[in-house]
Amino acid sequence: MLERLAKLPVSRQLPSLSALQLTGPVSRNHSYQTRNATTSSLPKDAAASRRRSVTVVNDTGAVPWKDLSVGEKAARTTQQSFNFGIVLLGIGLTGAVATVLWLEVFSSDSKTAYFNRAADRVRADPECRRLLTGDERAHKRDIEAHGEPSWSRWARNRTIASRLETDRAGIEHLHMHFYVTGKKANGTVQLHMSRRPGEEFQYQLLALDIPGEQRVYLENASALSQVKGGKLFGINWNR
Numbered sequence: 001m002l003e004r005l006a007k008l009p010v011s012r013q014l015p016s017l018s019a020l021q022l023t024g025p026v027s028r029n030h031s032y033q034t035r036n037a038t039t040s041s042l043p044k045d046a047a048a049s050r051r052r053s054v055t056v057v058n059d060t061g062a063v064p065w066k067d068l069s070v071g072e073k074a075a076r077t078t079q080q081s082f083n084f085g086i087v088l089l090g091i092g093l094t095g096a097v098a099t100v101l102w103l104e105v106f107s108s109d110s111k112t113a114y115f116n117r118a119a120d121r122v123r124a125d126p127e128c129r130r131l132l133t134g135d136e137r138a139h140k141r142d143i144e145a146h147g148e149p150s151w152s153r154w155a156r157n158r159t160i161a162s163r164l165e166t167d168r169a170g171i172e173h174l175h176m177h178f179y180v181t182g183k184k185a186n187g188t189v190q191l192h193m194s195r196r197p198g199e200e201f202q203y204q205l206l207a208l209d210i211p212g213e214q215r216v217y218l219e220n221a222s223a224l225s226q227v228k229g230g231k232l233f234g235i236n237w238n239r
Contacts, residue, residue: 132182
């Protein structure tokens with residue numbers, strides 16, 4: 001073709017050369033773009049074919065819902081339902097624990113609250129302080145109150161022997177006993193409280209027993225009722 005161009009006049013050679021210059025690069029660019037398009041499409045197809053099937057165990061939620069098969073959608077639904085059930089179970093257990101803590105510890109009407117009030121009454125009484133510590137002016141921190149003895153200090157401080165019962169008249173009775181320890185002696189506190197329907201608990205008995213000493217009464221409703229009725233030491237003085 002070059003020999004033919006050489007024989008042609010210069011005016012006719014220029015259009016032919018221009019055509020050759022334009023034709024060559026265009027065809028090369030077209031083939032390059034075709035190869036790029038084919039090459040770039042291969043990884044996507046290969047990645048799609050290499051994707052692991054989604055199961056209940058390995059599903060992380062990374063694969064969109066629209067790309068899942070029917071079986072994979074069922075697996076994801078099962079996994080999410082199970083997780084939701086675990087969350088509901090956790091919420092229920094948390095609520096149950098919170099309710100127990102409120103009723104047994106934090107509520108002003110809990111047994112722990114009555115134990116703390118009774119222990120404070122014993123610590124504040126001068127006669128109890130004298131018998132337990134040997135000093136009426138001893139600080140209340142010198143007297144320790146705790147529940148049933150145990151090898152565990154944690155359990156000893158929190159296990160309180162008590163019972164709650166209701167009599168035939170519908171009156172609730174709270175019976176409790178716990179232990180107090182001082183520098184001089186140890187003792188046992190007896191507590192009895194009663195409550196009519198719709199009313200607050202009232203002390204019936206709050207007393208400290210120390211071996212070798214007379215019982216110290218901080219509350220004694222039965223003796224008080226006898227005095228109000230005119231009966232003292234078994235004798236009715238109102239006759």
